[in-house]
Amino acid sequence: MSDAERVNGAGYVTVRVPAKVNVQLSVGGLRADGFHGLANVFLAVGLHDEVTASPADGLQLTAEGADASQVPLDESNLAARAARLLARRHGRTPGVRLHIAKDIPVAGGMAGGSADAAGALLACDTLWGTRTPREELLAMCAELGSDVPFSLVGGAALGRGRGELLTPLETGGTFHWVFAVADGGLSTPAVYRECDRLREAEGGGATVETVPEPEASEDLLAALRSGDARALAGALSNDLQAAAVSLRPSLADTLKTGEAAGALAALVSGSGPTCAFLTGDAGSARDVAAALQASGHCRTARTTTGPAPGATVVRTG
C-alpha cells in the first residue's frame, strides 16, 4: 500500500499556527553550544500561517502568499524537516504534500518558520493517525528550533534554556498590537552575533562567565496576569533590540513613528526587523497603523491582538 492510500480516511488536514512577539527577551551569555541562555517571554498574536497536509507518495512542498517567494522550498524548509522527523520517529516514509499559506512575515522576528514546523508536525500527525504523545511532539519541536515548542503551545509562556523549555503563563486580558513589517528580513544568528559584538565592545564580555543568568521580570508577569496594557507597556524589554537597530538603523525611525502616533510602547519583535507597538485599544491600534503606513517607514502595518491559541487543526476533509 502506498502512503497515499494509508491515510486513515483523511484527505487533508489544515492547521492554523500563530506568530509571536517577545514581550521580554533577556539574553544571557553565549554558551559553549553556540546558543544563548534566555528568559524569553512569548506572546502568541493573531497573524497566522496555515499548513495543509495531504497524501502523496513523496514529500512535496508549495507556498502561497505575498512573501511566498522568500520561503525556501528545498530540504531546509522547517515544515519539510518536521514532516521527515515525524515520519522517521514512526518508521514510515514521509509521503505528504505540504502547502503553506503564508501570512507571517518571513525572517521578521515573528517565528514564521517555527510556526510552519509546528503546523506541519500537527498536520502530519493528524493525517497519518500516528497519535504522537504531546510530550514527544514538544521534544521534536525543540529539535527543530528553539522557538518551535512555543508555536505548538501558543498563548503566553516563559521560555528558559535556549527558549525551548516552556512554562505556560496566565494572561488576564486581550492586548492590542500593531506590527510594522519591514522590507527584507534580518538573520537571527547575525543579530545574536551583533548583540555579542556590542557587549564585547562595551568591555563587559559576552559569554556565560561574564553575562548574568537572565530572569523573567516579576513586573512583566504581573502585567500579563492583570491584562493591564499600560503596566505591560512599562515592562516590555528586548536585549536584541540594540543589535537589530545597529544592523538596520532605519528601525529607530519606525519605532519613533509609532510612539509619536500614540502607541503605549514600541519595541523590536525578537531579532527583528518587524517592530511591535502595544496600544490601549483597537481604535488606537488603527491610528498607529495608519500613521506607520503613511510614514513610509515600513512595508505594511498590521493590527492584531494577543494572546492567540497555539497550533490548531481547523479543517479536515
Ligand SMILES: C[C@@](CO)(OP(=O)(O)O)[C@H](O)COP(=O)(O)OP(=O)(O)OC[C@H]1O[C@@H](n2ccc(N)nc2=O)[C@H](O)[C@@H]1O
Ligand atoms: C530570537 C528569537 C526570539 O524568540 O526568535 P526570532 O526573532 O528569530 O523569531 C529566538 O531566540 C530564535 O529562535 P529560533 O529562530 O528558533 O532559533 P534556532 O533555529 O534555534 O537557532 C538559530 C540560531 O540563532 C542563535 N540562537 C538561537 C536561540 C538562542 N537561544 N540563542 C542563539 O544564539 C544561534 O546562532 C542559532 O544557531
Ligand SMILES: Nc1ncnc2c1ncn2[C@@H]1O[C@H](COP(=O)(O)OP(=O)(O)O)[C@@H](O)[C@H]1O
Ligand atoms: N517554512 C518557512 N517559512 C519561512 N522561513 C523558513 C521556513 N523554513 C525555513 N525558513 C528559513 O528560516 C529563516 C528565518 O525565517 P522566519 O522563521 O520566518 O524568521 P524569524 O526567525 O526571524 O522569526 C528564513 O530566512 C528562511 O530561510
